Amino acid sequence: MSEPTGLRARKKERTRDAIADAAVSLFLEHGFDRVSVNEIAAAAEISKPTLFRYFPTKEDLVLHRFADHQGEAARVVRGRESGIEPVTALRRHFRAALDRYDPVTGLNDHPQVVAFHRLVFSTPSLAGRLTRYQLEDEEALADALGEGIQAHVQAAQVLAIQRVLARANWQKIADGRSAGDVHPEAVADADEAFNQLQ
Amino acid sequence: MSEPTGLRARKKERTRDAIADAAVSLFLEHGFDRVSVNEIAAAAEISKPTLFRYFPTKEDLVLHRFADHQGEAARVVRGRESGIEPVTALRRHFRAALDRYDPVTGLNDHPQVVAFHRLVFSTPSLAGRLTRYQLEDEEALADALGEGIQAHVQAAQVLAIQRVLARANWQKIADGRSAGDVHPEAVADADEAFNQLQ
DNA sequence: GTTACTCGGTTAAAAAAGCAACCTGGTAAT
DNA sequence: ATTACCAGGTTGCTTTTTTAACCGAGTAAC
Numbered sequence: 001m002s003e004p005t006g007l008r009a010r011k012k013e014r015t016r017d018a019i020a021d022a023a024v025s026l027f028l029e030h031g032f033d034r035v036s037v038n039e040i041a042a043a044a045e046i047s048k049p050t051l052f053r054y055f056p057t058k059e060d061l062v063l064h065r066f067a068d069h070q071g072e073a074a075r076v077v078r079g080r081e082s083g084i085e086p087v088t089a090l091r092r093h094f095r096a097a098l099d100r101y102d103p104v105t106g107l108n109d110h111p112q113v114v115a116f117h118r119l120v121f122s123t124p125s126l127a128g129r130l131t132r133y134q135l136e137d138e139e140a141l142a143d144a145l146g147e148g149i150q151a152h153v154q155a156a157q158v159l160a161i162q163r164v165l166a167r168a169n170w171q172k173i174a175d176g177r178s179a180g181d182v183h184p185e186a187v188a189d190a191d192e193a194f195n196q197l198q
Numbered sequence: 199m200s201e202p203t204g205l206r207a208r209k210k211e212r213t214r215d216a217i218a219d220a221a222v223s224l225f226l227e228h229g230f231d232r233v234s235v236n237e238i239a240a241a242a243e244i245s246k247p248t249l250f251r252y253f254p255t256k257e258d259l260v261l262h263r264f265a266d267h268q269g270e271a272a273r274v275v276r277g278r279e280s281g282i283e284p285v286t287a288l289r290r291h292f293r294a295a296l297d298r299y300d301p302v303t304g305l306n307d308h309p310q311v312v313a314f315h316r317l318v319f320s321t322p323s324l325a326g327r328l329t330r331y332q333l334e335d336e337e338a339l340a341d342a343l344g345e346g347i348q349a350h351v352q353a354a355q356v357l358a359i360q361r362v363l364a365r366a367n368w369q370k371i372a373d374g375r376s377a378g379d380v381h382p383e384a385v386a387d388a389d390e391a392f393n394q395l396q
Numbered sequence: 397g398t399t400a401c402t403c404g405g406t407t408a409a410a411a412a413a414g415c416a417a418c419c420t421g422g423t424a425a426t
Numbered sequence: 427a428t429t430a431c432c433a434g435g436t437t438g439c440t441t442t443t444t445t446a447a448c449c450g451a452g453t454a455a456c
Contacts, residue, residue, distance in 0.1 A: 007245060008414055008441075015443095036403065047205060047444050052405060206411075206444055213413095235434065245414050250435060 016054050019044040023061035028115050032062070032123040059129040062120060066133055069104060073159065074140035086145055090158055091194045094165070098186055101179050106169035107186050109179040117170055134159060161193045214252050217242045221259035226313050230260070230321040257327040260318060264331055267302060271357065272338035284343055288356055289392045292363070296384055299377050304368035305384050307377040315368055332357060359391045 022044040026035045037058055041051045055061050073090060080089035097105045103113045120126045142155035168189060172182045220242040224233045235256055239249045253259050271288060278287035292303070299306045304315070318324045340353035366387060370380045 006414080007243065011243070011413095012442085037405085038403085045205065045209075048404095049406075049445085050443055053442085056405095058404065204444080209443090210412085234432085236432095246434095247415080247436075248413055251413080254435095256434065 015044075015046065015050075019046060019051055019054055020061060020064060024116065024119075027062060027119055032119065032126060057129075059126055062116075062126055063130055063133065066104075066130060070133065070137060071140045073137060073155075074144040077141065077144040087154070087158060087194070087198055091190070094162060094190060094194075095187070098183070098190065101183075104166065105186070106166035106171075106173065107179050107182060109173050109177075114173060118174070121170075134163070157197055161197060165190055165193060213242075213244065213248075217244065217249060217252055218259060218262060222314065222317075225260060225317055230317065230324060255327075257324055260314075260324055261328055261331065264302075264328060268331065268335060269338045271335055271353075272342040275339065275342040283396075285352070285356060285392070285396055289388075292360060292388060292392075293385070296381070296388060299381075302364065303384070304364035304366070304371065305377050305380060307371050307375075312371060316372070319368075332361070355395055359395060363388055363391060 019040070023035075023040045026040060026043060037048060037051060040061065041048045044051070055064060060067060073093075076089055076093045077086045080086065094105070098107055101108045103117075106117070108114075120130060138152075138155050138159050141159065142152040145151040145154055165186070169182060169186050172185070173179060217238070221233075221238045224238060224241060235246060235249060238259065239246045242249070253262060258265060271291075274287050274291045275284045278284065295303045296305055301311045301315075306312075318328060336350075336353050336357050339357065340350045343349040343352055363384070367380060367384050370383070371377060
């Protein structure tokens with residue numbers, strides 16, 4: 001009734017974490033473009049083909065945390081309780097993420113998270129690939145919302161809101177404010193944005 | 199001009215060490231017969247067949263440190279400088295081991311080493327297999343010494359001396375004395391024994 | 397304008413590890 | 427006496443990892 005945590009699966013997960021950790025820490029130290037995949041493989045004590053078996057591209061070494069959330073919006077809509085509107089479900093989900101200071105909301109002031117976000121946003125190839133992930137997310141959400149152009153529009157609007165909100169939060173954090181301090185504004189912004197949509 | 203330490207070799211060595219360490223520490227804690235190979239494999243986070251690929255028997259999990267010294271006496275004889283008698287070479291080799299407090303001489307008071315020796319000597323199957331190792335060692339030494347019965351006799355006598363000396367040293371350590379304190383006696387005993395032989 | 401790097405990424409073959417199922421021998425309940 | 431279990435080891439078979447070699451694009455040297 002759960003994950004059949006065999007020896008194999010456990011070691012795989014650990015290897016994956018080791019690779020991603022080694023990569024991110026090297027990237028944060030020297031910059032994304034200044035670190036080669038060979039160096040990452042060496043630091044993680046694995047071979048280059050193994051690295052690419054775990055992560056399809058160099059960018060995914062950084063973005064896998066977002067990739068792991070892929071399709072989350074669609075899942076939220078499909079899994080909502082009966083009688084609840086899709087946008088309402090998404091709104092509550094975002095609000096919950098805000099309350100637990102989930103990094104995806106931009107409302108998190110842990111130094112590692114901040115540095116990680118700066119790395120992503122200041123590296124063109126990373127930001128580029130990240131938007132590609134968001135596009136796929138949008139497709140999935142549109143599918144979950146129904147058919148026709150209006151489903152696509154709605155999906156795009158909701159995700160655009162989340163992007164804008166996250167970006168605004170991140171900006172305030174980047175300006176030196178604490179997450180707890182920003183939280184009320186973040187909630188107010190979210191309410192306003194979702195109200196406008198609904 | 200050195201070990202071509204590939205990724206593969208490095209990981210194998212680490213796995214081997216991890217297995218042996220897990221095994222010995224479990225044995226020291228609960229006793230050799232009270233720990234199953236399944237528990238060892240679980241503690242080392244490997245599967246049972248993998249364990250037996252690294253160590254042929256359960257006993258070897260403990261005795262591999264001795265096994266690694268296999269044939270050492272024979273090598274000392276074959277590698278001696280010209281003009282040096284075999285027994286002299288072995289005598290000097292043992293004296294050098296004594297001076298560096300090599301565990302094989304029994305003259306070592308590190309708690310881990312003491313506990314390890316007690317484990318070996320107080321577990322029949324271990325002591326039994328250890329003597330089997332020594333017999334093989336004896337064969338190899340006899341081969342290195344030449345042919346005929348006298349070579350075998352000489353080999354047996356030298357190794358018997360080393361066994362007795364090591365046992366005597368270990369006994370004094372087990373009685374609570376320090377290695378440094380025992381060292382002079384150990385040297386004197388060795389001299390006397392080897393003098394008697396020569 | 398070659399030559400020769402380096403980089404991200406791939407391929408094929410061989411080694412190593414995992415897993416489940418089995419064998420043999422002992423020992424404890426029934 | 428049978429059953430059943432647990433011990434140390436083994437046997438195939440599959441999955442994972444290493445290795446070395448390669449590809450195609452960019453770029454610096456000469």
